Amino acid sequence: MDNRVATGADPCAAQQIAVTLERGQQTEVVLLLGQAKSVEEIRAIVNRLQSPETVETTLQATRGWWDSTLGALQVKTPVLSVDFLLNRWLLYQALSCRFWGRSALYQSSGAFGFRDQLQDSLGFLFSAPRLTRKHILVAAARQFPEGDVQHWWHPGTGAGVRTRCSDDLLWLPFAVAHYVKVTNDTGILDEEVPFLEGPVLAESELERMFTPALSSVTAPLWDHCRRAVDHAGKLGHHQLPLIGTCDWNDGMNLVGAEGRGESVWLGWFLITVLESFAQLMDNRGAQATLTSSWRRQAASLKAALEHSGWDGDWYLRAYFDNGTPLGSHVNPEARIDSLPQSWAVISGGADPARARRAMESAEANLVRERDKLVLLFTPPFDHSEPNPGYIMGYPPGLRENGGQYTHGSLWMAKAWARLGEGQKAVRLLQMMNPIELNRGPADVARYRGEPYVVAADVLSAPGRVGQCGWTWYTGSAAWMYRIWVEEVLGFRLRGDRFTLEPSLPADWPGFELTYRRGSTVYEITVSRQACLSTELELAELELDGEAAGFIPVADDGGTHRVTVRIPRNASSAGALPTQELVAPVAEPILIEE
Numbered sequence: 001m002d003n004r005v006a007t008g009a010d011p012c013a014a015q016q017i018a019v020t021l022e023r024g025q026q027t028e029v030v031l032l033l034g035q036a037k038s039v040e041e042i043r044a045i046v047n048r049l050q051s052p053e054t055v056e057t058t059l060q061a062t063r064g065w066w067d068s069t070l071g072a073l074q075v076k077t078p079v080l081s082v083d084f085l086l087n088r089w090l091l092y093q094a095l096s097c098r099f100w101g102r103s104a105l106y107q108s109s110g111a112f113g114f115r116d117q118l119q120d121s122l123g124f125l126f127s128a129p130r131l132t133r134k135h136i137l138v139a140a141a142r143q144f145p146e147g148d149v150q151h152w153w154h155p156g157t158g159a160g161v162r163t164r165c166s167d168d169l170l171w172l173p174f175a176v177a178h179y180v181k182v183t184n185d186t187g188i189l190d191e192e193v194p195f196l197e198g199p200v201l202a203e204s205e206l207e208r209m210f211t212p213a214l215s216s217v218t219a220p221l222w223d224h225c226r227r228a229v230d231h232a233g234k235l236g237h238h239q240l241p242l243i244g245t246c247d248w249n250d251g252m253n254l255v256g257a258e259g260r261g262e263s264v265w266l267g268w269f270l271i272t273v274l275e276s277f278a279q280l281m282d283n284r285g286a287q288a289t290l291t292s293s294w295r296r297q298a299a300s301l302k303a304a305l306e307h308s309g310w311d312g313d314w315y316l317r318a319y320f321d322n323g324t325p326l327g328s329h330v331n332p333e334a335r336i337d338s339l340p341q342s343w344a345v346i347s348g349g350a351d352p353a354r355a356r357r358a359m360e361s362a363e364a365n366l367v368r369e370r371d372k373l374v375l376l377f378t379p380p381f382d383h384s385e386p387n388p389g390y391i392m393g394y395p396p397g398l399r400e401n402g403g404q405y406t407h408g409s410l411w412m413a414k415a416w417a418r419l420g421e422g423q424k425a426v427r428l429l430q431m432m433n434p435i436e437l438n439r440g441p442a443d444v445a446r447y448r449g450e451p452y453v454v455a456a457d458v459l460s461a462p463g464r465v466g467q468c469g470w471t472w473y474t475g476s477a478a479w480m481y482r483i484w485v486e487e488v489l490g491f492r493l494r495g496d497r498f499t500l501e502p503s504l505p506a507d508w509p510g511f512e513l514t515y516r517r518g519s520t521v522y523e524i525t526v527s528r529q530a531c532l533s534t535e536l537e538l539a540e541l542e543l544d545g546e547a548a549g550f551i552p553v554a555d556d557g558g559t560h561r562v563t564v565r566i567p568r569n570a571s572s573a574g575a576l577p578t579q580e581l582v583a584p585v586a587e588p589i590l591i592e593e
Contacts, residue, residue, distance in 0.1 A: 030055050069095070072127035075489065076512040081435035084452070086484055093453045093477040094123045099131070104473035106456075111152040111160070114139060115171040115248075116475055122175055123478030125182045126485070126493060126515070132179055133188060140172060140193040140224045145217065146200060147231030151207070158214070162198060163207040164244035166256075166266055170232050170273050173225035177276040184495025186284055189222040206245050206257060225277060226290075232270060233297060236262040236319070238308035240301075241270055243318055248339065248408070251391025251400045258321040264309040265317060267301050268343035268350070274298040275348075302349045310354060314361040315340040317377070320386045327377070333384045334402075336365045337377035338412050345415035359415055363424070366412070371465050372431045373458060374409040378402055380460075397461030399469055404458040406432055406476035410483055417487035422503035425488055429480065432458075437466075454480055489513060489526075497550045499541065500564045502526055510566070518555035524562040540565040 005011070019027055032049060036042045049055050070088045077083055097103070099120050102110050118139050121132040142150045142160070149169045153160030180186055198212035219227075234242050243256035243263035255261045275298050278291040309315045317327025317337040327337040341358040344350035350358070366375040380402025381392040394401035409432065417425040430436050437458075438444050438451035449455050449468035456474030459467045485491050489511060490502035498515070510527035541548050542563040551562055 028052050066092075069127050072516050073485065073491070074514045075485075077489075078508050078511070079430070081430075081433055082484065084435060085433065086481065089452045090454070090477045090481040091123065091127065093472060094120050094481065095128075095131075097453075097472045098475065098477060099124075099135075102473075104470070106470040107473050109152075111154050112139075112142075113152045114142060114149045114168045116152075118171045118175040119475050120478045122178055123481050125179065126491075129179070129183050129185075132175075133183075133185065136172070136175055136179060136188065137191055137193055137221065139175075140221055141196070141214070143169070143172070143193075143195055143224055143227070144198060144200075144212075145195045145215070145227070147227035147229075149228070150196070150212075157211055158196075159209070159211040161207050161209045162201060162212075163246075164201065165246050165250070166232060166242060166244035166263060167247045167269060169228040170266075170269060172228050173273050173277045174269075176221065176225055177273070177280045180280055181276075182493050182495075189280075189284065190220045192218040193221055193224055194218045206253075222281070222286075229270075229273060229277065229294065232266075232273075235304075236260055237323065238262055238319060239304035240264060240308060240319070241266040246389070247318075249391065249400055251389055251394070252318070252326075253389035253391075254387050255318050255320050255326060255389065257389075260321040260323075262319040263317075264305060264315055264319075264327070265337070265339040265343055267305045267309065268340060268347040271298045271301050271305075271349040272343070272347040274301075298349065305344075305349070306351060306354070309340065314358045315344055315350075315354075320388075322386060324386055326388065331384075333379050333381050334377050334388070335379065336361060338362050338366050338375070339408055342408075342411035342415040345418050346411065356419065359412070359419065362412060366409075367428065367431075368460070369431075371460070372437060373404045373460055373466065374406075374412060374428050374431055375402060375460060376400060376405040376408050395461055397459055397464070399457045403460045403469070404432070406454060406456060406458070407474060407479060410476060410479045414479075414483045414487050417483065417503040420503055422488060422508075423505040425483075425503060426505045426508075429484065429488070432476075432480070434468075434471075437468075453477070491515070493553075494550075496553050498553060499550045500524065500526060500539075500562075502564070502566065504528070504566070517553050519557040520553070520555055521559045522551065522553075522562055523559060524564065526564040526566065528566045528568055539567070 015031065017029060019029065021027060030049070030052060032046065034045070036045060049058060070091050075083055075086050099117060102112065117135060121135040124131045142153055144162070147169060148162065149172070150160035151163040151165050151168055176188070180188065195215040195217055196212040197215045198210060199208075201208060232241060236242050237260065240262035242259065243252070243261045243266060245253045245257055246255075247263045247266045256263070274294045278294040281291050305315070311325070311328045313329070314336050315327070316325050317334065317340055319325055325331070327334055327340065329335060341362040344355045344358055365378055367373075368375065380396030381388055382396050384392060391401050397403050399405060409428075413425045413428040416428065432454070434447075434449065434454055435451050437447045446466045447468050449471045453472050454474055454476040455468035456470035456476060457468070459465065459469060488503055490500050491513060492499050492501055504511075508528065510525065513524040513526070515522045515524065541551070543551050544560055551560075
């Protein structure tokens with residue numbers, strides 16, 4: 001308690017309170033820890049919380065809020081560790097650390113990442129979609145009129161960096177399309193959002209850090225999305241999207257620094273965005289010429305990817321400025337990267353036979369069962385020419401450089417689930433489950449991380465195989481939650497209705513899911529058994545004992561029972577009566593926290 005701060009010492013904040021008690025006497029001490037914008041606000045909070053009764057009421061209200069938010073969707077599966085993660089921990093990690101705090105032991109910038117928090121926010125759509133909506137509009141306001149965006153920015157000042165990163169801007173239409181599909185809130189598309197004002201990067205500039213002004217010029221959100229798509233549509237020699245100074249993997253900042261490098265992964269991602277946003281604009285009666293041009297662009301990209309992106313057993317990762325392939329059989333380092341294989345499936349744009357072959361190649365080369373690792377790519381960069389960028393500054397097997405970078409590795413599980421391979425999807429998810437990686441003392445000594453939060457990366461470096469890197473602060477939490485709930489358990493919410501399209505392991509007898517929407521509770525039971533239908537490849541859906549094609553959502557204060565029967569020999573639900581529901585244009589249904 002000497003009030004001393006020193007480099008290398010253990011930092012600690014402490015408060016010493018003297019309490020004198022007579023024999024048999026009790027007392028209660030209340031400690032307040034928090035932050036406020038002014039001393040006056042702090043005094044008001046302290047004055048309001050003077051009595052233990054008020055403190056207890058406030059504490060119970062806080063606990064109630066968390067219970068309501070984290071408990072909107074609850075599951076009971078055959079695996080207890082899955083239940084622990086889905087019923088509380090993953091959402092708590094995504095919301096408290098990644099979305100609100102933006103700070104942890106390994107990184108404490110406080111900045112918003114354009115692509116990062118847009119992806120995080122999509123994890124809240126079942127429990128607190130108002131948070132998703134609000135952040136989409138905040139992110140859209142960090143776009144320049146030319147269509148590019150701040151790679152990251154600080155909310156207090158607006159200071160951030162303008163870059164040539166090629167994928168950031170596309171996460172806006174990606175997030176908007178998914179948000180509207182789930183909530184049916186088409187009104188968000190017409191929200192007027194301002195732009196940023198700032199100088200365009202000079203031809204010789206790769207990035208610039210500055211504080212832009214907020215423009216008086218505004219445009220509806222859908223137009224912000226259009227500008228993003230237009231800006232990302234610049235193609236290179238192979239008719240593939242230019243990678244710029246990076247796509248999703250920031251460390252590959254020199255692959256296209258001269259302006260000619262191309263990204264195969266970005267091609268699949270752009271196809272996903274073009275087709276999902278075209279469908280969204282079709283549903284609201286947009287000009288046919290606009291959506292038709294996007295679909296033609298997607299078709300051209302598919303042809304280019306099959307012509308110039310296929311490497312025989314898997315898809316390339318990229319092309320360098322000089323035309324050298326990356327992620328090819330001919331590369332001694334980074335021969336195969338998981339991202340283009342996963343998104344070839346997720347986009348739905350690849351040749352089906354090639355897409356499955358690519359995933360099989362990724363499984364064979366990147367999944368290390370014995371070490372419980374799902375690698376991002378292999379082998380790691382060490383002495384590569386051309387130089388891919390600062391990723392090679394990481395020792396081989398650390399973080400993005402050939403380790404398990406969980407955010408991207410999770411997409412392999414998503415792809416397997418999309419292919420109806422629930423067994424493979426769950427196997428990968430369980431290999432990345434932090435609870436399973438802390439089963440016993442030897443596991444704990446090896447992993448060295450908290451068992452209740454997802455790690456951003458797990459090392460494959462010699463001597464550190466299986467040791468986790470960053471924990472808490474990672475976009476993996478929201479993606480792991482979504483892949484379990486939406487892809488494996490198959491919960492598909494579409495505005496005022498939902499259905500179940502699970503992709504389960506063969507040894508799962510089923511699962512239970514409870515979904516609370518306002519004052520209404522839906523108790524869902526999915527079981528693997530002989531269906532009543534003569535066509536055993538079809539799943540059967542019932543609402544309160546009556547056959548149904550989907551489940552309508554109503555805030556009627558009741559409890560409804562939903563039953564889904566899956567054929568015994570099916571790994572996925574197969575074709576439900578309405579497999580991919582497109583919500584009709586209607587008033588949005590939003591859930592308040």
